[in-house]
Amino acid sequence: MKSWPGFWAERRLLPNRPHIALPLARRVEALAADLPNRLPELPAPSLLHGDLWGGNILAAYNEVTALIDPACYYGHGEVDIAMLNLFDGPSPPFTTLMARWSRAGRSA
Numbered sequence: 001m002k003s004w005p006g007f008w009a010e011r012r013l014l015p016n017r018p019h020i021a022l023p024l025a026r027r028v029e030a031l032a033a034d035l036p037n038r039l040p041e042l043p044a045p046s047l048l049h050g051d052l053w054g055g056n057i058l059a060a061y062n063e064v065t066a067l068i069d070p071a072c073y074y075g076h077g078e079v080d081i082a083m084l085n086l087f088d089g090p091s092p093p094f095t096t097l098m099a100r101w102s103r104a105g106r107s108a
Contacts, residue, residue, distance in 0.1 A: 002042075003036075003041055003042070004039050004040060004041060004042060004043055004076060005035035005036045005038070005039045005041065006035075008032075008035055008039065009032035009033075009035050010032075013028050013031060013032045013035075014028065014029070014032050016028060017029070039076075043076050043077070044077070045074040045075065045076075046074065046075065046076065046077035047072060047073075047074055048072060048073055048074065048075050048077075048079055048080050049067055049070050049071070049072065049080050050070055050071030050072050050073050050080075051069055051070065051071045051083070052067070052080040052081075052083050052084050053083060053084060053086075053087035053088050054084075054087065054088035056068050056069045056070075081098065
């Protein structure tokens, strides 16, 4: 796939149309059509954990000691953060560090 919006539209959103009610399918189609306005065309790929949520983060003494149960793939760097927010919601220190890291050009 040569386009991030195209990938999400064709491989993630539109295949669900046959399985959802028509009004929702129309909304999904509208969102898929608008993705070029919402997503970068070709973001730099990042190696992702693929299943990041609190249960897959091991910590001891206030430090992350391991990430377990990976389903690694390359994708947009914010996908793991979205998954983490979907299931757990990261702690305020994590959110602060991520914001600082993002503003610093991902070098914090």
